[in-house]
Amino acid sequence: MRKKFVAGNWKMNPTSAHDVVRLATEVIVGLKDEGRVTAALCPPFPYLGLLDTLLKQHKSQVLLGGQNCYIEKDGAFTGEVSPAMLLDTGCKYVILGHSERRHKMGESDAFINQKVGAALAAGLEVILCIGETLAEREGNQTEAVLDRQVTQGLADVKELSKLVIAYEPVWAIGTGKNATPQQAQDAHAFIRRRVGQLYGDPAAQALIIQYGGSVKPDNAATLLGQPDVDGALVGGAALKADQFLPIVRAGIL
Ligand code: PEP
Numbered sequence: 455m456r457k458k459f460v461a462g463n464w465k466m467n468p469t470s471a472h473d474v475v476r477l478a479t480e481v482i483v484g485l486k487d488e489g490r491v492t493a494a495l496c497p498p499f500p501y502l503g504l505l506d507t508l509l510k511q512h513k514s515q516v517l518l519g520g521q522n523c524y525i526e527k528d529g530a531f532t533g534e535v536s537p538a539m540l541l542d543t544g545c546k547y548v549i550l551g552h553s554e555r556r557h558k559m560g561e562s563d564a565f566i567n568q569k570v571g572a573a574l575a576a577g578l579e580v581i582l583c584i585g586e587t588l589a590e591r592e593g594n595q596t597e598a599v600l601d602r603q604v605t606q607g608l609a610d611v612k613e614l615s616k617l618v619i620a621y622e623p624v625w626a627i628g629t630g631k632n633a634t635p636q637q638a639q640d641a642h643a644f645i646r647r648r649v650g651q652l653y654g655d656p657a658a659q660a661l662i663i664q665y666g667g668s669v670k671p672d673n674a675a676t677l678l679g680q681p682d683v684d685g686a687l688v689g690g691a692a693l694k695a696d697q698f699l700p701i702v703r704a705g706i707l
Contacts, residue, residue: 458678458705459618459662459685461494461519461581462692463549474501475508480695482514491705492685494519494547495692499535506544519547519581522555525568527576537576548573549687551583551607553624563606570617571610579616581687582607583666584645588625596623597644604648614653618662619645620687626667628689635676635683638665642682671697674704 462481468474474497485493496519497505506518520543524534540548550573551566566582573580584603586596604619611617621641626632633641642663650658665677666687677683685705691697 455707456660456662456684457490457492458707459492459494459664460698460702460705461496461547461549461664461685461687462698463521463552463666463687463689464495464497464692465521465554465689466498467693471501471504474504477693477695478505478508479512481698482509482512482516484695484699485514485516485702486512487515488702488706489515490707491702492517493702496521496547496549502540502543502545509544517546518544519549520545520578521549521552523548523550523569523573523578525565525572527572537573537578540573541577546579547581547618548578549581549583549620551603553583553585553622553627557587557624563603566607567609570607574611574616579618581618581620581664583620583622583687585622585624585627585667591623591625596641600641600645601648604645605652608652614649614657614661618664619649620664620666621645622666622687628668630668632668632670632673632677633665635680638677638683639680642680642684646682669701671700671704674701678704 494517520540523537550569555561586599590599646658662684664685664687665683669686669688670691
């Protein structure tokens with residue numbers, strides 16, 4: 455059985471070290487000795503070191519992730535962060551292909567694929583986000599989009615043991631409008647089938663597929679209760695411990 459994995463994507467929040475410590479401490483204390491669900495926090499880059507220290511002080515099982523990285527190891531790339539730097543700052547994971555990077559920063563599947571390759575080569579585990587826009591869903595393009603994002607995003611990736619996929623319909627992110635449990639299940643089952651065709655059934659069955667898009671305490675249990683929904687990538691609700699903690703606990707089997 456796949457262990458549920460819930461990650462908090464803090465995006466460009468909170469905006470002070472004080473608030474970062476307060477939020478992280480509430481989450482860490484709330485999840486003390488909770489080993490039944492994998493939980494991770496993905497803060498903005500400047501706070502990774504702070505969080506790494508805090509997690510170690512508390513001997514926490516909560517894991518750390520970055521929200522992005524670049525394709526090169528080092529060099530003249532002003533403003534960028536390498537996969538090795540994330541590892542060195544205590545990260546196990548990096549989120550790549552988030553819809554905000556695809557749609558606000560113009561990242562293409564090919565560029566995301568380069569990042570996936572660089573991150574895996576450095577030893578990070580990748581949370582690859584995929585998902586259709588509202589227009590694509592209404593145009594019956596959902597499966598074609600997911601197919602393209604999986605195939606192109608994973609081009610040249612030989613095996614999936616260090617990969618998580620987050621299905622995040624763009625129309626559900628930060629909108630308060632989540633996919634129904636059945637919509638999520640259908641998309642996840644499609645992704646798992648497609649991954650099975652590309653990598654074989656054992657790899658597809660082992661793959662963690664998170665759902666992301668307005669996950670809240672009141673919808674987490676039904677979403678995470680779907681057979682192919684293996685956890686959640688949480689944005690807005692990850693910024694309040696009293697919302698994030700029940701979402702993580704909804705993953706307890
Ligand atoms: C996200 O940013 O990955 C996300 C799912 O955001 P929200 O939970 O706020 O919709």
